Amino acid sequence: METEKQLENKPKCVLITGCSSGFGFLAALGAAQNGFDVIATMRNLDKSQPLKTALSSANLSARIEQLDVTSPQSVADFAKKSGPVDILVNNAGILITGSFLDQTEAEMRKIFETNYFGIVNLTRAIAPGMMERKTGRIINIASLAGLVGHPFNAAYAASKHALVGFTKSIRVELAPFGIDVISIEPGYHRTEIIGANANQSDNFYNRQSPMFTWNRGFLRVMFEEILPRAGHPQDVADLILNLMTAKKPKPHYIIGKDARFAATLQWLGFGPWLERKVVRKIRRATRLENKREEEKKSRRTKGRADRIQADL
Numbered sequence: 001m002e003t004e005k006q007l008e009n010k011p012k013c014v015l016i017t018g019c020s021s022g023f024g025f026l027a028a029l030g031a032a033q034n035g036f037d038v039i040a041t042m043r044n045l046d047k048s049q050p051l052k053t054a055l056s057s058a059n060l061s062a063r064i065e066q067l068d069v070t071s072p073q074s075v076a077d078f079a080k081k082s083g084p085v086d087i088l089v090n091n092a093g094i095l096i097t098g099s100f101l102d103q104t105e106a107e108m109r110k111i112f113e114t115n116y117f118g119i120v121n122l123t124r125a126i127a128p129g130m131m132e133r134k135t136g137r138i139i140n141i142a143s144l145a146g147l148v149g150h151p152f153n154a155a156y157a158a159s160k161h162a163l164v165g166f167t168k169s170i171r172v173e174l175a176p177f178g179i180d181v182i183s184i185e186p187g188y189h190r191t192e193i194i195g196a197n198a199n200q201s202d203n204f205y206n207r208q209s210p211m212f213t214w215n216r217g218f219l220r221v222m223f224e225e226i227l228p229r230a231g232h233p234q235d236v237a238d239l240i241l242n243l244m245t246a247k248k249p250k251p252h253y254i255i256g257k258d259a260r261f262a263a264t265l266q267w268l269g270f271g272p273w274l275e276r277k278v279v280r281k282i283r284r285a286t287r288l289e290n291k292r293e294e295e296k297k298s299r300r301t302k303g304r305a306d307r308i309q310a311d312l
């Protein structure tokens with residue numbers, strides 16, 4: 001049996017989901033650097049080598065465990081063996097881009113399974129231990145898209161709004177048990193969610209869709225205007241790390257220039273002005289995409305006519 005003093009000096013156990021890349025990877029590394037007992041989880045352990053290499057080259061250690069937040073079995077198996085968790089960082093998330101008209105119901109449900117139900121299920125598995133010990137902290141990685149709309153990512157925005165609502169609600173339920181529940185709402189940051197993990201809905205390039213060129217117009221705005229200004233993921237990882245030890249954390253934190261800009265405008269009542277600006281940008285980009293399509297079509301028609309003429 002450990003004495004109270006021993007328990008006080010014991011490093012706090014931090015459980016982080018989605019540590020194969022991005023914020024989770026950097027937060028796990030940072031937490032190990034800062035002396036936490038880290039359980040870095042990922043759904044696919046084949047992707048664990050970069051984290052293992054980063055840890056060992058810094059002479060650090062962390063437990064790397066398999067955890068797919070969408071699998072009730074994986075969550076239950078993990079909860080049985082994890083031991084007491086002091087800080088839970090619900091970070092795992094996915095994005096599937098495309099108009100709500102083109103996205104399939106299965107794609108929308110997949111987003112919710114990961115970004116909302118995955119977090120709810122894991123939190124329900126971990127929170128009772130914290131309640132018993134009357135201490136704990138839960139840090140949910142939401143998004144700016146949990147505060148404002150995100151066109152061509154409606155299901156993602158809806159899942160993050162749901163997560164923000166969940167966070168605000170359980171924050172009150174768990175306060176009497178000495179558990180802080182916090183959300184972070186980052187704007188765009190350069191991680192794999194907009195890189196190797198970037199997904200588009202299956203119907204994104206469906207020419208029959210009335211949203212065909214609009215989807216592409218949105219993508220053009222993303223590539224030309226939004227992504228070049230995306231923040232560095234280390235900033236978010238540093239915030240997560242600070243919140244692991246902050247004495248009196250605030251209920252939520254907005255991070256990134258784009259996020260602060262949009263959230264402030266919304267707060268000041270200028271949300272509709274910002275929406276009109278976004279519509280103008282997407283409309284302009286869509287016009288360019290339409291022009292490109294027309295040029296492609298006329299090149300194809302000309303090529304066909306040339307081939308027919310050559311055959312005659």
Ligand SMILES: NC(=O)c1ccc[n+]([C@@H]2O[C@H](COP(=O)([O-])OP(=O)(O)OC[C@H]3O[C@@H](n4cnc5c(N)ncnc54)[C@H](OP(=O)(O)O)[C@@H]3O)[C@@H](O)[C@H]2O)c1
Nearest residue numbers: 018020021022023068069092093143188189191192193197
């Ligand atoms: N980067 C941004 O601009 C941004 C902005 C706002 C909010 N966010 C949020 O930040 C969080 C972290 O994303 P990121 O930007 O660091 O992107 P990332 O590099 O793509 O990392 C996402 C992580 O989530 C994991 N994941 C996905 N589905 C999972 C599941 N079912 N079970 C367990 N892990 C799963 C991924 O694992 P795999 O490698 O196996 O796919 C990956 O490790 C997400 O919740 C995202 O919505 C990101």
